[in-house]
Amino acid sequence: MSTPEKSQYSPSPTVILEAQKSTGEQPMELFIVDEHTEHYLALQAGGDFDRGLLTGVLGGMGGCAMIGLGLIGALQGKFDITYMTFSIGIPLLLVPFLWETLRPLPLPILFNRRTREVYFDHNGELFHSPWDGISAMANEFQLVGTQIGAMQSASLEVRLRRFKQPDTALMISLGAPFGKSLAMQKGFWEYIRAYMNNGPYFDEHGNHSESDAFVKSQLAVRFKMSDSFKHTLARIMQAKKEAGGRNYLGADDVAMLIIEPMLYPQDRIKEFTYSIAKRRSRNRWPSLVTERLKANGPTTRLVDLE
Template sequence: MIENAKKLFDAVASKFGTSSNVLLLNGKSSSGYAPSQPGLVESQDCVFLSLRTGSAESKGILTGVGFFVGAVGILLVLLPNLFGAPYSSNLDWWVFLLSVLVIFGPAIWEINRPPSLPIVFNRRTQEIYYDLKGELYHAEWSDIEAVAYEYQVINQYSGSIVHGNLEIILKKFGAPDDRIALNLSGVPAGKRLRTVVGIWEYLRCYMTIGPWFDENGNRTESKSLFIDKSLKSGELSFFDLVLESRRTLGQERKEGHGVSGTAFLSWLTSYMLLLPAFGMECIQKIDRKKARHRWPKVVQERLDPNGPTTRLIDIEEDYMVQKQQELGDIHERMRKTLPR
C-alpha cells in the first residue's frame, strides 16, 4: 500500500527509470505553471467544485447500444409494411417486441444502478471527497500532495502515444490506514506533463485563491471568461459533439469551397450515432441528479452552504466510536433473539 504522495512519487520515478517526467506537487505553493481547463468540471461555485470520473463518462453506453439495435429492429419490421407488404408471420411481432425490450431493458437497468459520484473539492472545509463502491475516502487540503507524470505507450498499431496522470492519496473515512491513489486528470491518453500540472493549478487556485480566477491564476471578484469557458467545456456531452458534427457539412457549404470527404463522413456518422448519443445523454442526466443525494450524511451536511465547517478528520474518532457502539448493539440484540 502506498501511504503518501512521496512514496507514490518514488514508485513512479523508479518504474519509469527517471524523475525528469515526474513532479511532486503540493497545495500550498504554485508549480509555476498556468492553470488549464480540466474539461471534467461538473459544477463549480463558492462552496465546492466537482469533477466527473471515468465511470460517470461511460454511463449510458449500454443504453445507447440498446437504442441503436432496437431502432434497427423496429425499422426492419415496419419498412415492409410501409411499402404495402403484409406481415408474413408472427415472427415480425416477436422481432418488434424484442426490439422494444432491447431499447427499454438496458435503460431501466442503468437507471436503477447506483449513481457515479463525482470527486468533490470542498472550499468551506478544505477537503476532498471521493466515493469508491459505497466507501467514503477523503483528504485534507492543508497537507495535500499530488504526483504528476507522463509516460509513453508504444505498440505496433498506434506507434508511440504520450499518457499523463495526476494522482493524489486519499484515506478511507473510519479506517485511515486504508488508502488509495486517485487519478484527477481523467483519460490519460494524449495528455502531457504540462497539461496535468495545469489541471492541478486550476484545482489549487480554486481551493486557495478563491472560486473565481483568470487564466494566470489571479483572483477575480466574479466569474471570469476563463472559468466560464471551463464550465461550458465541462458541460459538453457526447450528444452535443454528435449534434455539432452534423453542422460541419453545412458550414463547409456556406464557405463555398465544396464539401470535403471528411465533412461528409462526419455528417453521415452523426446520424448513425444520434440515437446512441441520445440514450447516453438521458442516462447521464438522470445519474447526475441522483448523485448529490447519495453522499453520506456527513458529506451532504458539509456541502450545504450553512452546514458545519468541521472536517471529517475532526469527527472521525467520534464517528468510529459511534459505529462500533451501533455494531455492538446489533450483536447484543442478535444474541438475545437467537435461540441458544
C-alpha cells in the same frame, strides 16, 4: 518544489505539487470535471464513462425506430403493426435504461470549497483530506509498444486517509495518466488550485473572477456526441462563407449531414441515461458528506470530527 520519490510507474523522480504553490502553468481542464459548482468540484473516478451507450444503441437506434413505425401504423389505422412494434421497441428502450440507471456509478472525487477538503469513496469506505497542506504527486513516464510506439504519459495522484482510521491511507489518481504530459497534469492541478483557493470562477491565470467565462470555455472543450450535427452545420456554413458562391460541399460533408441526424437520438439517450445514473448514485454518499455539499451545510471538516 520537487522531491525525488519512488513512483509506481517508473523510477524517475516524482514532482510534488502543493496546494499553496503555483506550478507556473495555466489552469487546464482535462475532460475529467463532471461538475463545477459554486460549492464543490466533482471529478470522474473509476470507469463507466460509456454508461448509457447500450441504452443509446438499443433504445435510440432500435427502440425509437420501432416505436416510430408503430406510431405511423396507428395514424394509418394499422394497429396490429403498432402493437407488434411497440412490444419490441419499448423493451428495447426500457430494459437497458433500467439496467444502466439502477447500477450505481463509481462516486466522483469531490473537492469541497466550503469546508476546504477532499472526499473519495473506496468500496463503500470514506477517505478524505483537508485541502490546506495537501500535496499531489505527478510523474511523467513512457509506454512503449509495437502498435503505439512510445506514448508519453503522466500521472497525478493525491493521498487521502480513511475516515476515523487515519493510519489507513490511499493514493488516488486524478484521472487516467495515459496520453498526458507533465505540463498538462500541472495545468490540471492549477485548475483545481484556482477553484479551491480563488474560485468558484477564475481567469486564465487562476485569479478570482466574477465571470464564469473562462471556466465555461474550459468545460465546453469536452465534446458531446449529440452536438456533432450542430458543429458540422457550423463548419459547413463557414465553408460556404469562405467559398464565396463556389461549390463548398465535399463527399464527407454530405455523408455527415445524412448520418449525424440518424445518430442524434442514440447520443441524446446515452447522455440522458448517464445523467440519471449519476443523479441516483449521489445517494450513496454518507450524510456527513452530502450535508457539507449544501450551501447552508456544516463548515466543520471531517478531520475535526475525528
